Amino acid sequence: MRIKGAFEPAAEELDPDVYDHDDACPLCGTQRVQARDLTLDLRRVPKRGGFAQTLADERIVDQHVADLLADEEFTGVSLRPVHHRTATGDETIDPKRFPAGRELLARAEAEVIRPGSWRYFVWLNRPEQQELRDALHAQAAAEHGRRAARRPPPPPWYQLVPDGDRAQIAPTTLVGITPFADAAQNESSRCPQGHVAGLNLISELHLDAATYPAPDLVATEQLVGVRRGLLQPVPLLVMSPRLRGLLVEHGIKGWETEVAYLD
Ligand SMILES: [Zn+2]
Incomplete structure (x- = not known):
């Protein structure tokens, strides 16, 4: 799958320590290790919703x-909260200390949702919890002797994190600089250690069937792209027909797919 468009700024521009590059490969500069949740300017995300990504390939999804x-128990994917660049104050509220917060935690427990898990954050941002959420904000603001935020925070977004086994890109896939580059030029965009398969995906994507895991979202083991400034090679993403069908059915925007093959 490919996410359409790209917005700025990238997370590293707002939070220089979001990635740890200490153990990066000296040849290709990959890969970054994310040290904490992304901070992004959520007012700059395309209004169409659905899927979006920054110039540095930070991939995010909306509440829908x-x-x-x-709800659909898709496998191979988890989400992480994304913080808006202007702190909303939410980050430091301990729900256990306030009546509305304790009620939220009890409600989550009754619905068998573990506080702190990604499913909890998705659940917390649903309309059903809005009243208690607002009450929690008001109670926390009152304690600090300040008024609750005048401007509501932008709608929540979540980082898309493929968390299953990774698939090997099969050698029949052409990854290189351009379709017209010769073999040596294409080779120059690869990492000799095998971390980066090349600069661009040129042919259709073929994956090694023997290593292909079966979850709904799969990331490739080899990365595609180049490390330059904020840019970074990233894995390609492949989704199951079930996930694709549901996204189409719900009219989710901001993504497109091409057929991938198993060799
Ligand atoms: Zn490398």
Whole structure:
């Protein structure tokens, strides 16, 4: 799958320590290890909703997609909260200390949702919890002797994190600089250690059937792209027909797919 368009700024521009590059490969510079949740300017995300990504390939989904992923029990994917660049104050509220927070936690427990899990954050942002959420904000603000935020925070987004086994890109796939580059030029965009398969996906994507895991979202083991400034090679993503069908059915925007093959 491919996510359409790209917005700025990238997470690293707002939070220089979001990635740890200490153990990166000296040849290709990959891969970054994410040290904490992304901070993004959520007012800059395309209004169409659905899927979006930054210039640095930070891939995020809106509440509608998050609800589908949580409710339909898709595999191979988890989500992480994304913080808006202007702190909303939510980050530091301990729900256990306030009546509305304790009620939220009890309600989550009754619905068998573990506080702190990604499913909890998706659940917390649903309309059913809005009243208690607002009450929690008001109670926390009152304690600090300040007024609750004048401007409501932007709608929530979540980072899309493929968390299953990874698939090997099969050697029949052409990854290189351009369709017209010769073999040596294409080779120059690869990492000799095998981390980066090349600069661009040129042919259709073939995956090694023997290593192909079966979850609904699969990331490739080899990365595609180049490390340059904020840019970073990233895995390609492949989704199951079931996930694709549901996204189409719900009119989710911001993504497109091409057929991938198992060799
Ligand atoms: Zn490398």
